[in-house]
Amino acid sequence: MSSPVSSKPPFADLYFGMSDSRNEASENRERFVRSYVDLDGASDAVLAGRKFLVLGPKGTGKSALAWYLEASEINGTHLADVRDASALPLAEVPRLQTGQAAGPERTVVAWKFILLCNYLELLLRDQRCSLHQNREVTRVAKLLRDFGFMGDASGRALVTASNTTVEIPIPKIGTIYRRESKAAISIYNLIPYLEDWVSTAEAEIRHVLLIDGLDSIFLNDVKYDESLSSLVQAAYALNQKLRQHDATGSIVLLVRNDVFSRVALSLPDSQKMRDDMSIDLDWRILSGPGGKDAPLIRLVNAKASKALGVSDVQVLDYFPASITVGGRGSRPRTFPTFQYLLNMTRHTPRDLLRVFEEIRKVAASSADGTAGEVLRATVIHEGVLQYSTKYFVGAIQNEFAGFEGGPEGAQAAITSIQEIGKQTFNASEFREALDGQTPPRGSEAERLLKLLFFAGAIGNYIAHMNESYMQFYHRRDDSQIYLKGTFILHHALIHAWAMRRTKAAASGPSTRTTQVTRRPARQRRRTRGGEDSGQS
Known part of the structure; x- marks a missing residue:
């Protein structure tokens, strides 16, 4: 008698992904989206704006979450931009001339400007977003692009102008023109206007800006602590305003939990951030006989199936x-x-x-x-x-x-x-x-x-x-x-x-x-x- 044919797919046909989730998404976007395994609904919590901090050691899936949200734009429910923090001038941001005295407050202002420019760019990708109907917004956005303050090069553009106060001409229309008495305005004085525009924008879909890459740069140095803590504080403040106005999206930081624990000493609201607005990606809980039902094995099984x-x-x-x-x-x-x-x-x-x-x-x-x-x-x-x-x-x-x-x-x-x-x-x-x-x-x-x-x-x-x-x-x-x-x-x-x-x-x-x-x-x-x- 012949042996029965196994009903299991061949082991050679199983799929376990690639080392880099970005490469995996680029190689086969549909398969990456289909095989992505969510941990405790993390992607929904991030997309809905309930969580703005994704914490976890390197290799636990922070980047995979970001690239999943970017790749799953094809579903038509949201738009996501992933910015690489390793391209941002972390050590230089505290020296940017924002109009305040040197210190954490000035660094928070600089980070707010960087985050708002990138988030505005994301909103304007949505052709149905109400901001397209605001001529003042579109003209200011064009000026910011021309200066290089929007997109991946935003941080480098700011460093180029770090020793001076950059001003842009005010379009002779809209709120800024009516409120300001000068023909030009410091870019950092745009922050209240940018906050108002992005928090009151109307759209049919969600928007999420994700800052990734903090695992790829040297962060175990005190010279980065002020910059990093200010980045977290700026993102927290902006997300509070976005939630207050029931905005269409949020700004998300992907941070190693050890890094957050270190800079938390400089954050007055660090415990509130962690308790209320963070999610910790931790797969390492063992359960069941020999761990066969551990979250890590459930991840492997789910991805393959x-x-x-x-x-x-x-x-x-x-x-x-x-x-x-x-x-x-x-x-x-x-x-x-x-x-x-x-x-x-x-x-x-x-x-x-x-x-x-x-x-x-x-x-x-x-x-x-x-x-x-x-x-x-x-x-x-x-x-x-x-x-x-x-x-x-x-x-x-x-x-x-x-x-x-x-x-x-x-x-x-x-x-x-x-x-x-x-x-x-x-x-x-x-x-x-x-x-x-x-x-x-x-x-x-x-x-x-x-x-x-x-x-x-x-x-x-x-x-x-x-x-x-x-x-x-x-x-x-x-x-x-x-x-x-x-x-x-x-x-x-x-x-x-x-x-x-x-x-x-x-x-x-x-x-x-x-x-x-x-x-x-x-x-x-x-x-x-x-x-x-x-x-x-």
Whole structure:
């Protein structure tokens, strides 16, 4: 008798997206929109103007939310513009001459002007918006475009004029002409008029301006704090006015939660912002046996099924319940498969989707990918190896981007870890390896260890008599790395570099992984990722 044909789609046909949501949306807009997975109705809350802060560590889907709203314009319910904050002159904004004395108030005014110009540009994209009927608005908008104050180059145009007070001629019509006694007006004196225009505009659809890219620039420096806190304060004030007038849209900031926690000290209303108008993208809650019903797995299942247009795909059904690892000079050990895969990630959607995508590629090149059968362990191991070497190592290196001496520091740190050549090490060993490079960089050991720690590349290894813990802080938290203790490499780096494992760190089922992340109420919650790594 022939074996029954599986009703599951082939694993090779499953879709797990791309590393960059913007690239994913550009490649196939319809598939990206169809396969997007919302967390707790975040997109609706943002689009409706109920939330203006989208918080979360890097890799949790902040950019995906922004590009989903931009791509889903095809539905005809809204217009969305995504502006890249890395193109904005964050360090320069506090120096812009707005007419006030230097300080936070002046910086808030400058940010209001930048945000209002970009939001006005968005409204004027809507040909049915009532602003098109206001000749004063259209003439002022043309002048602002001519000066370069609208669109992606708005920040650069302001910096060009940072040492002077820019004035524009007043059109001899409308409210401004009647109220002002001069023939020209400072651009910053336009702010009350711009606020009035955008908050009272009428339209049939919603509008949302999203500021993305704050993960892509160096923000761990006090010189940015005034600018960032003022940006948040300006967006909050503008959104309050938009909501007060029941306006057609809002201005949304996509911010790492650790960055917001740091600048919150300068924001008098930071707790109100967080409580009332923010949404925290956190997928890292484990639930169910072995985590099979965890939000991260629900995300993977939903994305795969939506992309194929089928009602249900259970991705873990393609995998054996457990997987054996080790065996090359060490005692083989068996782990639940989901635990094994999850511990190769930093508990973020991007990491886990990349694991499945690399396994899918391997399966597609073998017989495993042609039918809905359980994948062989060799396919899974090879996919995890490809993920570790092709994606994870590069992702860690990218965490150094924007830091002073970032590329050189990243290379020095990674080279030193490889030269140490083992799973656990201490600060002295790391410093010695740095000093062995040309030029010696041992004086940077503390800074580089912190960057590796914040990137999720290393954790603190804490050994007790009966059990041991590995604490990985995902991205930057207020708590500092324990520099005098023992460090342990992330499983994926051990895997990528075929590094030997420290016997004590892989010595039994009592060892477990702990990841700590920033919570909205500034409390820490520990999320268990399962047993430690005899995983290879």
